Amino acid sequence: MSSRFVSVxxxxxxxxxxxxxxxxxxxxxxxxxxxKTTEQKSLYEVLQANKAAKQAAFxxxxxxxxxxxxxxxxEIEFLEGVAxxxx
Numbered sequence: 001m002s003s004r005f006v007s008v009x010x011x012x013x014x015x016x017x018x019x020x021x022x023x024x025x026x027x028x029x030x031x032x033x034x035x036k037t038t039e040q041k042s043l044y045e046v047l048q049a050n051k052a053a054k055q056a057a058f059x060x061x062x063x064x065x066x067x068x069x070x071x072x073x074x075e076i077e078f079l080e081g082v083a084x085x086x087x
Contacts, residue, residue: 041049071079
């Protein structure tokens with residue numbers, strides 16, 4: 001017996017009758033909308049707040065990275081002199 005696609009329901013193989021299957025509609029799980037406040041910020045203010053938060057996060061991430069710097073020539077000479085005196 002070949003299988004055929006039935007779009008709305010299922011055919012009962014013993015009787016050959018078409019049986020409809022009713023499925024309740026699926027609802028999309030959405031988050032409830034944020035509560036509306038009486039003070040609406042302008043788009044400019046929202047963007048500036050986002051920009052400031054992003055900049056603060058960037059500076060925090062690079063805080064440790066900026067603590068270290070390369071040695072200059074005078075510091076290198078001093079450290080080499082100290083190392084030679086220890087030998």
